[in-house]
Amino acid sequence: MAKPPTTRVDKLLSSMGYGSRSEMGQLAKAGRILLDGTALPDASARIAVTPDLPSRMKIAGQPLDPVAGLVILLNKPLGMTCSHKEAGPLVYDILPPRWRQRSPAISTIGRLDKQTSGLLLLTDDGALLHRVISPRRHVCKTYHARLARPLAGTEAALFASGTLMLEGEAKPLAPAHLQVISDTNALLTVTEGRYHQVRRMFAAIGNHVEDLHRESLGGLSLPEDLSPGQWTLLDESQIALIFA
Numbered sequence: 712m713a714k715p716p717t718t719r720v721d722k723l724l725s726s727m728g729y730g731s732r733s734e735m736g737q738l739a740k741a742g743r744i745l746l747d748g749t750a751l752p753d754a755s756a757r758i759a760v761t762p763d764l765p766s767r768m769k770i771a772g773q774p775l776d777p778v779a780g781l782v783i784l785l786n787k788p789l790g791m792t793c794s795h796k797e798a799g800p801l802v803y804d805i806l807p808p809r810w811r812q813r814s815p816a817i818s819t820i821g822r823l824d825k826q827t828s829g830l831l832l833l834t835d836d837g838a839l840l841h842r843v844i845s846p847r848r849h850v851c852k853t854y855h856a857r858l859a860r861p862l863a864g865t866e867a868a869l870f871a872s873g874t875l876m877l878e879g880e881a882k883p884l885a886p887a888h889l890q891v892i893s894d895t896n897a898l899l900t901v902t903e904g905r906y907h908q909v910r911r912m913f914a915a916i917g918n919h920v921e922d923l924h925r926e927s928l929g930g931l932s933l934p935e936d937l938s939p940g941q942w943t944l945l946d947e948s949q950i951a952l953i954f955a
Contacts, residue, residue: 715761720744721754727776728812738771745769780836781810781817782950784931787831788939793822802831805940820844821904829854829925830933832945832953843928843953849885849902850953853927854909859919861894866916870899877911884912898926930955 721735724744729735732754738744739754746758746768758764760778768775783806787793791800795816802819803811810817813835820832820843834840843850867889869875875884884905890898899909910920926933930952937943 715759717757717759719755719757720751723758723760723778724754724770726814727778728809729770730809743771776810777944780839781813781834782836782839782945783817783833783942784933784937784945784949785831785833785942786933786937786939787823787828787925789826789828792825793819793831802833805942806833823925824907827854827923827925828939829923830928830931831925832928839950844904846903848954850929851900851902851927852904852925853898853900855892855922855924855926856897856899856909856913856920857922858895858897858913859921860917862891862897862918863916866897867891869916870912875912875915877905877908877915880905884908887912929953 720739721732724730724735725732730738735744736754739751742750742752744751744754751758765775765777785802785805787802791802791804793802795801795803795818803817806817815835815837817833817835818840820834820840823829823831832843842848870884870887870889873883873886877884885901885903887902888900890900892898899912901908901912905911909923913920931945931949934943
């Protein structure tokens, strides 16, 4: 069996956003870095990076964050953007400040526009990010749309036909599933991720989306007890639901 990789404590913690290497050295000297309950006084020491390390290591009294493969489910509030650079409130502002310093960086898996709320995933796992957004995977996304005008009753058949064209595009949309809840409320499930797709689909049939909320991604649904602005870390079984 291959031995797990090792790395310096200060290098590992710095890449995880806990601070500079010199700050980690000071933290170690103060006895604030523990491994299996024992203080590590030298931050230049090398340790094995094993899957159970977060459960064995504490930094300033708190368990170590996941070393890699951090996957966050956020209930995105309205008014926040999914960019690293835009002005105004960002979804990253909700997360622990140290996570903004992680390397590899945490990025959103796809985006929800400023006026769309609901299920948003973020990760530092580039391979997972590309698997989820890859057109080949056809990961479905379900949105609850509240509309400005009553539905006519023909929308479901048109969306499912695979013939609907969006303005300015030359390729028709893939079939999508519309579930009518009421005259002005519906669930729409799409397998593509075109720019402002759901809003543009309803605009193409002469309607307007007043409110838009993403409820699920693949087989992963937004937990009912997760309020806007709250987040949770996903485990492997929950991540697998995305592709279920």
